[in-house]
Amino acid sequence: MTLRVYNSLSREMEVFEPLNPPYVGMYVCGPTVYGDAHIGHAKSYISFDLVYRYLRFLGYKVTYVQNITDVGHLTDDADQGEDKVEKRAKLEKIHPLQLAQGFERRFFEDMDKLNLERPHIAPRASGHIPEQIALTEKLLANGHAYEVGGNVYFDVTSFPEYGKLSHRRLEEQAAGTRFEVRGEKRHPADFALWKKAEAGHILQWPSPWGLGYPGWHLECSAMSQKYLGETFDIHGGGLENIFPHHEDEVAQSEAACGKPFAKYWLHNNMVTVNGQKMGKSLGNFVTLRAAFEKFDPMVLRMVILQGHYRSPFDYSEGAIEACTVGYDRLVSTVKKVRNELRKDSEGSPASILNDGPAPEDVMEYVSQTKKSFCAAMDDDFASPAALGSLFGLAQFSNAIFGSAMTLRAGGKSRTPLSRESLVKIDETFSLLGGDVLGIVKDDYEESSNAAPRLDSKLIGMLVGMREQARKNKNFAISDQIRDELDELGVKLEDGPGGTTWRVE
C-alpha cells in the first residue's frame, strides 16, 4: 500500500515519499487571530488534522507546525497600511496582543471541541520578528529585494519561477487583478517584505530600515524554515491562499536559500453556506461557537469528513441533521461493544461473552475493514470512503450482536459471543475511527446500567417495575414509564435479552 497525495505544485497525484523518512515536516497556515474561528477554519484544520493523523498511523514521525498570525496582515483598501489586529484592537481600546492572544485561546478551545490534535509548535508571528528581519536582509543581500524609503519589496522579476505554484504568469495577470498600486514598486507584483510603520501604529519594531513591521507572507517563510528547515515535506493551507500568499512564500524562501521550499503542497477546498460563498462582507459566515449551539462538534467533524478535503463543503443545517443520525448509530454501536466488554470484565452474570477465539468470519471482516479503510486513505486521504468502511463494521458488529442475543434468549447458549471478537472490533473502531478519523472517542460518559450512581440505580428500579407490569400485561403502566423516562432523555429498548436503557 502506498500513500498518494495530490500536489498543487504539479497538479498531479504523487507517491508520498518523505525527504528523511520516517520524519515528516508539515507546516500549515494557521489563523489570523482577530476574530472567532468559523466553519472555514474547521474545514481546513480538520483536513490537516486528518493528514497528520493518517501519517502518524502509517508510522511517520511528524512534526506539525501551525503558525498564529498576530501581526502583519493588512486590511482592505479602505484601511491601507493598517494592521488587521491593530485595527480591531483600536476599536476595543486594548493592546493588540491582548486581543490576539484572547482569540488564540478561543481558537484552540474551538479546535479542541472538534477533536483536533494540537500542532506540536504554534509559533506566533510577533515572536519571530528577528527571524523575519534576518530573512529580509538575506534577500536584500543576494539581490532579490530592494528598499524604498523604509519599505522593502521582493523583486519578482529576480525569481524566474515566480508563478509556478499558482500556475500563473505575470504577463497574464495584467487585466482583472488588483495589484496594490504603489508607485515606488518596480513591478506591480512585487510584494512587501517589510513595511514602514505610520506614526499611529502600536505594533512596530526597529529594523535596519527604521521602525516597521513585517509583510504579509514573510512569517510563514521565516518560521517554517526555523522549525522545519529550508526544505520540508508538506505545506498545507486553504485553496484561496495559493495566490498570492503561498506563491510569495515560495519565491522568498527559495530565493533566499537557493533550495526547494516545500515538497508537497496540499490545499483544502472552501466552505459555502447554502450554496453561496461564505464571506465576512456577505455577512453569512458562521462562527464555530454559533454552530456548536446547534450541533455536536463531533457531528460537524464527521460531516466535514464525509466530503473530500479537496471538494467544497456546503454548510447546510439539513445535511448536518442527516449526519447526526448516522453519527449516533456509529457511536451507539461502539458504546454497545464497550459496555458488553465492561460487563464481562466486571464479572457480571449478565455477560454474554465466552473465552473462545474469534471466529474466522470476524477476523476476516475486521481485516477487510482495515484494508478498505487504508485503500481509501492512501488515495489522497479519501475520508468519505474510509468512513464508509467504518459503517460496514458497525453493521457487521450489530449483526453478530443481534444473533448472539437471539441465541441466548432461545436458551441455546448463555455465552454465545466470543470476547475476542468484541475486543478485535473495539480495537478497530478505536484505531480507525478514533486515532485516524478522530470521530470515535476513547471514552464516553457512563450511560448504561453499569454506572454505579444513584440515578442509574433509580432507572434500574423503574425498568424493573416496568418489567413486572409487562409480565402482568399492564401495558398502560409500562408505556407510561417508558414515555416519561423518554421525556427525561432516557431511552428504553426491549430486546430478546431484556430491556436496556441509555441516556440521550
Add this chain to the structure above:
RNA sequence: GGCGCCGUAGCCAAAUUGGCAAGGCAGCGGAUUGCAAAUCCGCGAUUUGUCGGUUCAAGUCCGACCGGCGCCUCCA
C-alpha cells in the same frame, strides 16, 4: 481578462492508472416487539446536466453546449 472546480437516486456524497455506479440520511417490504424504539435482512441510478467523439470498454479521456460555484482582494 487569467486560473480552476462542480453538475451522480428525494437529499448529502464517493468511485485507484478508463474495467460490474461506495457509504450516509430519508423511503418501502420483511424479521423482531404487547405496541414502540433500536437492530438485522432485502429493495432504489440499465445509468452519471445535454449533444457529439476516442475506445473492446467512459461518471472517469477529448470537443461543444446548458446550468451552478470558487480563486485572482485580508480571508481557512
